[in-house]
Amino acid sequence: MKEDPSIYEDKDANLVRVLTVKDFLALGVGTIVSTSIFTLPGVVAADHAGPAVVFSFLIAAIVAGLVAFAYAEMAAAMPFAGSAYSWINVMFGEFFGWIAGWALLAEYFIALAFVGSGLSANFRGLLVPLGINFPKSLSNTLGNDGGIIDITAVIVLVAVAWLLSRGVNGAARVENVLVVLKVLAILTFIIVGLTAIHIENYVPFIPKYHVNADGTAFGGWKGIYAGVSMIFLSYIGFDSIAANSAEAKDPEKTMPRGILGSLVIAVTLFVAVALVLVGMFKYTKYANNAEPVGWALRQAGHSGVAGVIQAVAVIGMFTALIGMMLAGSRLLYSFGRDGMLPAWLGKLNKHNLPNHALFALSAIAVVVGALCPFAFLAQLISAGTLIAFMFVSLGIYPLRRREGKDLPEPSFKMPLYPVLPALAFLGSLFVFWGLDVQAKTYAGIWFAIGLVIYFGYGIRHSYLGKGNKRFKSSSDDGE
Template sequence: MRQLFTRMLQKEDPSVYEDKDSHLKRVLGVKDFLALGVGTIVSTTIFTLPGVVAADHAGPAVALSCLGAAIVAGLVAFAYAEMAAAMPFAGSAYSWINVVFGEVFGWIAGWALLAEYFIAVAFVASGLSANLRGLLASFGLVVPNALANPLGHNGGVMDLIATVVILLVAWLLSRGVSEAARVENILVVLKVLAILAFIAIGLTAIHPSNYTPFIPAYHVNADGSAFGGWKGIYAGMSTIFLAYIGFDSIAANSAEAKNPEKTMPRGIIGSLIVAVILFMAVSLVLVGMFKYSAYAGNAEPVGWALRESGHRLAATVIESVAVIGMFTALIGMMMAGSRLLYSFGRDGMLPKTLGKLTAKKGQPNHALLVLTVIGVIIGALFPFDFLSQLISAGTLIAFMFVSLGIYRLRPREGKDIADPAFKMPWYPVMPALAFIGALIVFLGLDIQAKLYSGVWFVIGLIVYLVYGMHHSVLDKKK
């Protein structure tokens, strides 16, 4: 038994990852990572979650839910920035934890993130599909239920639009990171302009009485969740947190960053700051335009608010740009997910073919293909609202590992790990605050999300014990 634990706690040499990832081309700069981060964080969620959280949990105080989630995400982002600057390897938390804590903990963190990427690809594609169908319906074009919904839901056979957009983004990424980054940069600018246009127009339709009371009286909803008071703000914070987890997609691509010591911190922290400002602004404008209860069960609150306030043309234009802009989140998630799968294959934890790069452009297209197929299957079987509950849990587990990992990283910086130009401030207090914050948000998730994350954890442990541990490159080396 002692030998087993010793084997599981073996740590990878960081120089090995540097050598393995040297075949990935360092072509991404600060603007590319800012676009990747903003595009992933400011995605489907900004057009849906503020209205949902206001109606279900926080009322006008939804902006405080956004701010609370952003503070926790910001604390973790500082830990991510130092890790990415010190160890710019593909696979983000999986590779870092493998180096500082050992293989089994790296596997647990990576396996948790893998669930996020599998689900997030299907989630974002389903959200894009729902918004596009709503836009087409305003022109009298209705997609049949059989091709609009997942199998067995409301007469559905498959969500055709979701499937097509996943395949389209996979094709784009297979052509190379530079091409994808150029498309990402353009689409992010368009999406941010659409959000700013909504804010500007919405400000002209605000009724100050809708902000009173700003924090409604606390009560329990019919489903047992909290509404109003600080408990409602906390429930909204846990719900809206999934909007901010996109900065992991930046870190997952750090092996392709130019000058990662500067590029990674600026990309991670900069994109989060932009996202927080936009989320809070959209939230405040939405609840100012109409009473928060009007957004109950509303899947497109931004477009609805504009139409109901007499701005039908603006609603159509902004929703059109928003749908196009949602491709940015899909690009970010599929880039990051394929790099994580590549890392598993690189280390022998999953079949080695996943760790192979194309000869011509050095892309992990085998890993991309597996991610694409699984994303399509999940999107074909599960509806949008179900997927939204499952994304945050796995990421929060990885966030807790990374926050604690700073304590193991610092003593090794300048020795066998590079001494990075950026370091998490207020050490050793801030890493503890980041861990506690992530834990608090995790505890606020609904019971179903926790249950499914537990099931996924057990499956991952079985895969590791049956396959990964015996095929690991680290094991063969030792």
């Protein structure tokens, strides 16, 4: 059974439309260009691709760009909270909408905990030269090297939740300022790094193929492909823009410009950083290096700039947390709005903000961050999101048949229809296939849990299934 799109328009009508193209560009760049830009170019070059890491970034960007076109048309035609979850509900029906939404929920739960932990580690690293050291009990997660709680990660997640609970306008202003600082720092690295490039480090640009000790591919096109699956995780942040489309001014124009514009900026920065980094030192120097950008700058005699970059890396993670928490809370709100999860998640407060969903998401992220081994779960973010991307890509076909009928004719449409939607689907499948077996296994477990919840709770409480389509997510009196 498919949802009537007019019902989502009614349900989301109370959300305040305040976000502009500038806000969405900052939100997208802040989420996509996170700490990974300071680590992934070196890691992927050393482990898989050598200087050809640039090709890995470009191939991942092409696939992300194809999906972003589909996202832009969907968001322009259906500016609903919840992005892929709501769209697929309208296009394919409730069950498939649940699968897509559940896939994205994994991204937000795990990514928030993962980035919070990374921010904590980098922040504590900045304090060490000042003689400030946190005890292990307050630095590590429960049961990990004497840890009880990562107090910094908890404080940061709570602080971001508090900021967003005050309204998206204020959070957007903070995001805009921090993203500008981050981009300036990245440009500084590129300019300084260009003075230390040695052309011989680019030769051979595509190293000869061999198998690493851990069984993964290095060199040749197989090495480049192995890098694509690792890198693609960095580009999926444009979903955080789409999830907030119900709060966009003039969404038909705002959403495509925000989604596609932020991806273009991000790809340009990633490729430039990768080219400079592998040109400064031989790619083998970045093996097992947790901070290749900072290391390269220090080795080139720019320790001051390296310190600034590390500080900005912390700021970069803060902007990513804002984007992911904002998007994740809107997705969780959408589940509650439709009765698929407890209805209180779909309630708005007196300021028309979905703070119930926001606080629930934050609490779960804190618990996940306290208990879960991030290294084993990181790729689940990519696995779940890629499945949602496949649904959205295929959703363009039924969307075109309904545009100008029960859905408006959007001002932006995916070009080269019907070829590009198919390529977007195949590209996502191509990247998904490159994930390791462990990531696919964890994805399978996550979807099994989702099916239990859907058949045990969601299908019985769904407003769509009950035919009660006039559920209102209006302000409750308790706040």
